[in-house]
Amino acid sequence: MKGRWDGGWLRRARRCRSPNFNPRPPATEISLALIHSISLPPGQYGGDGVERLFTNRLDWDAHPYFQTIRGMEVSAHFFVRRDGDLIQFVSCDDRAWHAGTSVWRARPACNDYSIGIELEGIEGSTFEDRQYAALAGLLADLEDHYPIHAVAGHEHVAPGRKCDPGPGFDWIRLADLTNWIQDPSNGGLMARSADA
Ligand SMILES: [Zn+2]
Numbered sequence: 001m002k003g004r005w006d007g008g009w010l011r012r013a014r015r016c017r018s019p020n021f022n023p024r025p026p027a028t029e030i031s032l033a034l035i036h037s038i039s040l041p042p043g044q045y046g047g048d049g050v051e052r053l054f055t056n057r058l059d060w061d062a063h064p065y066f067q068t069i070r071g072m073e074v075s076a077h078f079f080v081r082r083d084g085d086l087i088q089f090v091s092c093d094d095r096a097w098h099a100g101t102s103v104w105r106a107r108p109a110c111n112d113y114s115i116g117i118e119l120e121g122i123e124g125s126t127f128e129d130r131q132y133a134a135l136a137g138l139l140a141d142l143e144d145h146y147p148i149h150a151v152a153g154h155e156h157v158a159p160g161r162k163c164d165p166g167p168g169f170d171w172i173r174l175a176d177l178t179n180w181i182q183d184p185s186n187g188g189l190m191a192r193s194a195d196a
Helices: 049-054 064-069 129-145 169-177
Strands: 021-023 034-036 078-080 087-089 094-096 114-120 148-151
Touching: 034 129, 049 064, 049 078, 078 129, 129 169, 148 169
Parallel strands: 034 114, 034 148, 078 114
Antiparallel strands: 021 094, 078 087
């Protein structure tokens, strides 16, 4: 029987390859899952704007908001749609471009050592049951394949600059679904084994 992973690609995720990636630094331990929220245009769900942005195919003139992000070359490893559908853009073995200037537990450059997971949504609003279920399943698969021992939000690694996924994201609920525990010192969650 085939495993769940094909190298850095999760077999059950739909693949939509992004050119926006590069190698991680040599011998990097992939230890953090980083949660974001995005929708394009903001607050509009179900379209193909995010897939287009991450594959450099967004028509910048198609919506006034797109002017504010014109020319951006960004990506994440995964995108979880409102219905729980899972899309993968970049191999987890490679570095996706989602965190920007960031620090986690005094360690800079989160893109180097994290898996970027975008939830379809908007800062300050809530997320769907199916997204929590999909995220919990994804984290379980990631834990099987990589030494992930913490989950944080973009807001935790770039405070003052980034606010996603925001107060509408229920970390306690994610903790209940994953059996992880809240990380009082850093925000987000940590694996139970991390404090052993
Ligand atoms: Zn973000």
